[in-house]
Amino acid sequence: MRGGTYGESVKPSISSRALRIFGGWSANIFQLLVSLTQQIVLIPLFLRYWGSDTLSAWLTLFAAGSLVFAADAGLHAWTLNQFLSFRAQQDTDLKAGRYYRAALPIFVWFAAFLTVLLLIGILSFPPSKVLGFGSEPHFDLEFAVMTVGMVVTLPVNLAAALYRASGRYQRIVNVQTFGMLIAQIGQIVGVVTTGNLLVVVVAYVVGQIATTLYILTIDVRRHFPFLKNSGGSESSLRWVVKQFAGALPFGVMNFTEIGLSYVSILLIGAFVSDRTAIAQWGLTRTIAALLRGLSFQMSLPLAAELGYDHSVGSRDSLNRLYARGSAVLMAFAAATTAGALAFWQDFFTIWTHGAVPHNGTLTATLLLGSCVGLPALLALNYANYSNRGNLLLKTKSLQLAIFATLSFLLIPPFGPLGAAIALVASDIVAQAGILFSLVAKEVLKRPLAHASFLIVGMIVILVLGWALGGVIRHLVPGMGMVHFLVECATWLIAMGMVASPLLNRAFREKLVAFIPH
Numbered sequence: 001m002r003g004g005t006y007g008e009s010v011k012p013s014i015s016s017r018a019l020r021i022f023g024g025w026s027a028n029i030f031q032l033l034v035s036l037t038q039q040i041v042l043i044p045l046f047l048r049y050w051g052s053d054t055l056s057a058w059l060t061l062f063a064a065g066s067l068v069f070a071a072d073a074g075l076h077a078w079t080l081n082q083f084l085s086f087r088a089q090q091d092t093d094l095k096a097g098r099y100y101r102a103a104l105p106i107f108v109w110f111a112a113f114l115t116v117l118l119l120i121g122i123l124s125f126p127p128s129k130v131l132g133f134g135s136e137p138h139f140d141l142e143f144a145v146m147t148v149g150m151v152v153t154l155p156v157n158l159a160a161a162l163y164r165a166s167g168r169y170q171r172i173v174n175v176q177t178f179g180m181l182i183a184q185i186g187q188i189v190g191v192v193t194t195g196n197l198l199v200v201v202v203a204y205v206v207g208q209i210a211t212t213l214y215i216l217t218i219d220v221r222r223h224f225p226f227l228k229n230s231g232g233s234e235s236s237l238r239w240v241v242k243q244f245a246g247a248l249p250f251g252v253m254n255f256t257e258i259g260l261s262y263v264s265i266l267l268i269g270a271f272v273s274d275r276t277a278i279a280q281w282g283l284t285r286t287i288a289a290l291l292r293g294l295s296f297q298m299s300l301p302l303a304a305e306l307g308y309d310h311s312v313g314s315r316d317s318l319n320r321l322y323a324r325g326s327a328v329l330m331a332f333a334a335a336t337t338a339g340a341l342a343f344w345q346d347f348f349t350i351w352t353h354g355a356v357p358h359n360g361t362l363t364a365t366l367l368l369g370s371c372v373g374l375p376a377l378l379a380l381n382y383a384n385y386s387n388r389g390n391l392l393l394k395t396k397s398l399q400l401a402i403f404a405t406l407s408f409l410l411i412p413p414f415g416p417l418g419a420a421i422a423l424v425a426s427d428i429v430a431q432a433g434i435l436f437s438l439v440a441k442e443v444l445k446r447p448l449a450h451a452s453f454l455i456v457g458m459i460v461i462l463v464l465g466w467a468l469g470g471v472i473r474h475l476v477p478g479m480g481m482v483h484f485l486v487e488c489a490t491w492l493i494a495m496g497m498v499a500s501p502l503l504n505r506a507f508r509e510k511l512v513a514f515i516p517h
Contacts (some may be wrong), residue, residue, distance in 0.1 A: 034177050034481035035293065037184055039286045044351060045188065049195040051354055052279050057136045059282035060269055061201060063262035064127075065146040068118075069153065070258035073110060073244060074251030076157035079103055081387040083165035084307050093226040100227055106243055107155040115150050119144065131269040142201045147203030148513075153209040156212040159220040168223060168298060169301055175219060176211055181206020247395075249389035257296075257380065258425070260403050261289055264411075264419040271411045279356050281416035287344055288366040291336050292374060295329055301379045306378075307385030323450055324444045324517030326378045330454045333374035337367050339491060342469020346484045362417050369424025371462065375454050376432040379439035391438060399430030449516035468494050 046055055079099075086095045128139040136142075139180030156176075163172035186203030190196065221227055268281050301324040310316035341364065348358045383392050403426035442446035472490050476483065501507045 026258060034180050034184070035290060036179065039290060040351065042184065042187065043283065046191060046200075047353060047355060049191050050197070052276055054136065054197055056269075056276075056278040056282070057133050057139060057142075058200065059279065060131060060133070060265055061142055061146045061197075062204075063265040063282070064143060065150040065205075066258070067262040068114075068147045068150040070155050070254050070262075071114070072107075072157050072251070072254065074247035074249065074254055075107060075110065075243070076161055077250035077365040077384050078243065078247035079158055080161035080165050081307075081385065083162055084385065085387075087165070096162065096166075097224075097226045100158065100224075102239070103158055103243065104155065106240055107158050111151050111154045114154070114178055115148050118147050118151065122147075131266065132175035133269075136197070136389060138198050142198050145198070145205055146201050149209060151509045153208045153212040156215050160216050162220065162224060164300070164304055166224070167304070169304060171219075171223065172215070173297075173396070175215060179207055179211025179214075182210070206331075221329075246389065249393035250384065253380070253384065253392040253396045253402065256400045256403075259421060260400070261285060261292075264423060266408065267407055267411055268419055269418060272415050274415070276356065277415050280359060280362070281354055281419060283348070283352065284359060284362050284416070285366060285420075287340050287363075288370045291333070291340065291367070292370050292377075294336075295333055296377050296381070299325070299329060299330065299381045302378060303385045310382075310386040318443060319445060319517050321379065322382065323515050324512060326375050326450070326454065327457070327515045329378055330375040330458050331461060333371050334458045335465055335495065337371040337465065338462050338465025339469060339488070339495075340367055341466050341475065343484065343487055346473070346487065350481055350484060359416070362420055365417065365420045365424060367419070369428065371458065373424075373447065374428040375458075376436035379436040380431060383435065383439055383441070394439075395430050395435040398434070399426045402426035402429055446516045453516050457490045464498065465495060466489075 043055070046058065050058070082099055082103075083096055086092045086099070122140060122144050125142050127143040128134050128136065131139075133139040160172050162174075163169060179474065183204050183206070186207055187200045190199035190203045193199075205287070264285070265278065265282055269278050272278065302321065306318055306322055306325075309321065344363055344367075345358050348363075349354075380392075403422050406422035406425055407419060410420070412423055414421070435450075437447070440450060444450050469487075469491055472487055472494070476487050476490060478486070508513075
C-alpha cells in the first residue's frame with residue numbers, strides 16, 4: 001500500500017466505504033486464523049511437552065500479558081477520536097502530524113511508569129505465591145518477562161489509532177497479525193527444542209516487541225510521510241493532563257471489555273486450589289473469547305465509518321449503516337454460537353486428549369451468554385469512535401462493579417462456573433441492556449423494532465443451527481478428528497443451503513429493506 005496524506009483515504013463514497021469495510025473484514029479473517037493457532041492449535045502441542053500444571057501456568061501468563069496490553073489508560077481510543085476529529089477540519093495532515101509527535105512521548109513515558117510499577121509489585125507480591133504457582137520454577141521471572149514485555153508494546157497503540165482513523169485499518173491488522181505468526185513459530189521451536197516455559201514466554205514477547213519497533217520506526221512513516229515534516233508539537237503539562245483526563249473513560253471501557261475475561265483466570269487462580277480448574281476455565285473460555293474477539297474485530301471497520309458519519313453529521317447514512325451492521329453482527333454471532341454449542345464437546349475431547357474434563361454447563365453458560373451480548377459490540381465501538389466518554393464511563397464502571405461483586409461471591413463456591421456467571425451477567429446488564437439501548441435510541445428511528453428484530457433473528461438462527469448440529473452428530477457415525485471434520489463440513493453445507501437465498505440480489509435487497517432502522 002502506498003503512502004499518502006491523512007485525509008485522502010476517507011472519501012465518503014459508497015464504493016470506497018464498502019472496500020474499507022470488506023478490507024477490514026478480510027484482515028480479520030487472517031487475524032482469526034492466527035488467533036486460532038495461538039489459542040487452540042498450539043495447546044495440543046504444549047500438552048505433549050507439559051503437564052496440566054505447566055499449561056495452567058502458561059494460560060495464566062498469557063492472560064496477564066493480554067490484560068497488561070489492555071491497560072493503556074484509554075490513550076488508544078482517545079487518540080483515535082482526536083485523529084477522527086481532524087478529518088472534518090482544515091490542514092488535517094498538519095494537525096494529525098503535530099498531534100502524533102506530541103502524543104508519542106506520553107505513550108513512551110506511560111509505558112516506562114507502568115514498567116516500574118509492575119516490577120515493584122512483582123518484587124513485593126511474588127506472583128508465584130499470590131496465584132498459587134510455587135511449584136512452577138521461574139514463574140516470577142516468566143511473569144515479569146510477559147507483563148513488562150507487553151507494556152513495552154503499548155506505544156504501538158498510537159500508530160494503530162492513526163491507521164484506523166485514516167481508513168488504513170487493514171494494514172495495521174495485517175502487520176500485527178504477521179508479527180503474531182512469527183512469535184508463534186518461535187514458541188513452537190522453543191517448546192519442541194527445550195520444553196521450557198520461560199523460552200516460550202520469551203519467544204512470544206520478542207515477536208510482539210519486534211512488531212512494535214517495525215511499525216513505529218518504519219511502517220508508520222512510510223504510510224504517513226507527513227509525520228516527518230509535521231513541525232512543532234504541544235507538550236505542556238496542562239496538555240498532557242488533558243489527554244489523560246479525556247482518556248480515562250476509554251481506559252475503563254478498554255479494561256472492562258478486554259480485561260475481565262483475563263482477570264477471571266487470575267481470580268480463579270487466587271481463589272481455587274485445583275489447578276485443573278484453571279486449565280478447564282482457560283480452555284473453555286477460549287471459544288467464547290474467540291467468537292467475541294472476532295465479532296469485536298468485525299465491528300471495528302463498521303464503527304470507523306459510523307464515527308466518520310457522526311463527525312460530519314450524516315444522520316441518514318449513520319442510521320442505515322448502524323442498522324445493517326448490527327443485523328450482520330447478530331447473524332454471525334448466532335450462527336457461530338450454534339455451531340460451537342453443537343460441536344465444541346467433540347473438539348474439546350480431541351483437543352485436550354482427554355487430559356482436561358469437559359464441562360457442558362460451563363460451555364453453554366459462556367456461549368449463550370456471550371451471544372446475547374455480541375450485537376451490542378457495535379454500540380460499544382460506535383460510542384468509542386464518537387467520543388462518548390461519559391456514556392462509556394458510566395456503563396463500563398457499572399459492568400466492572402457487577403463483575404467484581406459477583407466474582408467474589410460466586411467464584412469461591414462455584415469455581416469456573418461462578419466466573420462465567422459473573423462475566424455474562426455483567427455484560428448483559430451493562431452493555432447489552434443499557435449501552436445498546438441508549439445508543440440505539442439515539443442513532444435509530446425505530447430502536448424497539450430493531451431490538452425486537454435482532455432478538456427474534458438470533459433465536460431463529462440459534463435454534464436452527466443448534467438443532468442441525470444435534471441431528472448431524474446423531475447421524476454421522478464414528479469418532480476422532482476425521483469424524484469431527486465430517487460433522488463440521490456437513491453442518492456448514494447444511495447452513496449454507498439454508499442461507500442460499502441470500503445469493504439472490506432481489507431477496508437480499510428485500511431483507512435489507514426489512515431491517516428496522
